[in-house]
Amino acid sequence: MRSKRGDLWEIGDIKRGIDDLKKCSCQKDQVVHLVGEKGRYTMTLAEGKALCQRNGYKIATLSQLETAWKLGLAICHCGWLADGTARYPTQFGSPNCGVHGINKCDWYKRWDVYCFNGI
Secondary structure (H helix, E strand, O other): OEOOOOOEOOHHHHHHHHHHHHHOEOEEOOEEEEOEOOEOOOEOHHHHHHHHHHOOOEEOOHHHHHHHHHOOOEOOOOEEOOOOOEEEEEOOOEOOOEOOEEEEEOOOOOEEEEEEOOO
């Protein structure tokens, strides 16, 4: 199986991807959460933008993430946005995942990324 950018995916990557999809809504209203090639929370903002571009996307804006959240996107993983902040959407508050809404991430300098795959 090949990714959009033509790289071969390993069986472990496919299994992890399927497991992730079972755990969360990773895409809503054309917003998708992507993890860096080196694993979770390993990308700078520039690397996140580049990963979106390699996959044919643009880095998502806060407005796009908010729209996806209103449609049900919930994923307890921080990701870069176009404004240089890192955030994550949750539908229910929990001790391990913040409050209901769009939470801000500011405890590291490297994150995943939210991309927008719309026109």
